[in-house]
Amino acid sequence: MGRIIAVANQKGGVGKTTTSINLAACLAEKGFKVLAVDMDPQGHLTTGLGIQKDELELTIHDVIRDECNIGEAMIVNVFPGLNIIPSNRYLAGIEVEFAGKEDTQYKLKERLWKIKDRFDYIIIDCPPALGLLTINSMTAANTVLVPIQCEFFALDGLAQLIYTIELIQENLNKDLKIEGVVFTMYDSRTNLSLQVVENVKENLNQNVYKTIIPRNVRLAEAPSHGLPIIKYDSRCPGSESYRLLADEVITNIYV
Numbered sequence: 501m502g503r504i505i506a507v508a509n510q511k512g513g514v515g516k517t518t519t520s521i522n523l524a525a526c527l528a529e530k531g532f533k534v535l536a537v538d539m540d541p542q543g544h545l546t547t548g549l550g551i552q553k554d555e556l557e558l559t560i561h562d563v564i565r566d567e568c569n570i571g572e573a574m575i576v577n578v579f580p581g582l583n584i585i586p587s588n589r590y591l592a593g594i595e596v597e598f599a600g601k602e603d604t605q606y607k608l609k610e611r612l613w614k615i616k617d618r619f620d621y622i623i624i625d626c627p628p629a630l631g632l633l634t635i636n637s638m639t640a641a642n643t644v645l646v647p648i649q650c651e652f653f654a655l656d657g658l659a660q661l662i663y664t665i666e667l668i669q670e671n672l673n674k675d676l677k678i679e680g681v682v683f684t685m686y687d688s689r690t691n692l693s694l695q696v697v698e699n700v701k702e703n704l705n706q707n708v709y710k711t712i713i714p715r716n717v718r719l720a721e722a723p724s725h726g727l728p729i730i731k732y733d734s735r736c737p738g739s740e741s742y743r744l745l746a747d748e749v750i751t752n753i754y755v
């Protein structure tokens with residue numbers, strides 16, 4: 501039975517896509533069958549895994565509009581065990597295309613649940629907003645994983661995110677759980693990173709992953725080569741930390 505994890509935070513630049521790509525790649529490296537779903541019209545997960553987003557015939561956009569079979573849009577084994585449903589800018593039209601239609605929150609779930617059992621993990625990279633694409637992702641998911649960037653405004657917006665998750669639990673997906681929060685871009689040279697971690701832990705009554713993702717320039721370079729970090733620099737701190745995060749996700753007792 502596959503576990504569907506939505507990686508969400510309405511703030512941009514907090515590490516959602518980096519976490520989605522590298523968590524998915526590390527789970528695949530450990531021998532699991534993984535599907536990564538790009539739900540962001542920016543298509544950064546798609547390009548970060550080496551796929552030319554503007555040359556795609558079929559994307560997640562066609563899937564949720566019922567214009568193709570989910571298998572037709574899937575690119576299989578981009579890396580061994582890692583499959584992807586890509587996205588590009590056309591996905592941005594969905595809010596307008598779905599306006600006035602009913603049950604549009606369930607579109608991704610209807611499609612993903614048909615193939616869920618073929619995978620051990622399905623990782624959904626959400627866009628930086630709490631609109632229909634994120635709502636579809638959280639409605640389809642078993643859990644939400646929240647990356648939090650170690651910066652001064654880390655807590656800002658978190659209450660709104662938790663509130664959205666609660667609304668989804670009440671109205672669309674009663675079984676949705678919070679997988680946990682993971683701190684990203686931790687800079688051990690500054691006190692600020694440490695303060696942010698302590699502050700969030702004090703104020704947030706959620707599972708916090710022990711693994712903290714350090715700020716590591718290799719993690720920022722890897723997507724421009726179309727590679728997950730473990731293929732770009734297998735021994736760098738970024739690789740080591742995402743492998744540890746994957747171990748924790750596998751053994752998470754809260755979900």
Ligand SMILES: Nc1ncnc2c1ncn2[C@@H]1O[C@H](COP(=O)(O)OP(=O)(O)O)[C@@H](O)[C@H]1O
Pocket residue numbers: 511512513514515516517518519544628684685686713714715716717719720721723
């Ligand atoms: N741990 C990290 N160390 C260094 N750079 C990072 C790290 N995590 C993410 N980045 C970089 O920060 C930027 C934002 O990250 P990204 O994962 O795209 O965030 P989001 O998907 O939340 O918008 C990207 O340029 C990415 O390469």
Ligand SMILES: [Mg+2]
Pocket residue numbers: 516517518540544626627
């Ligand atoms: Mg992103």
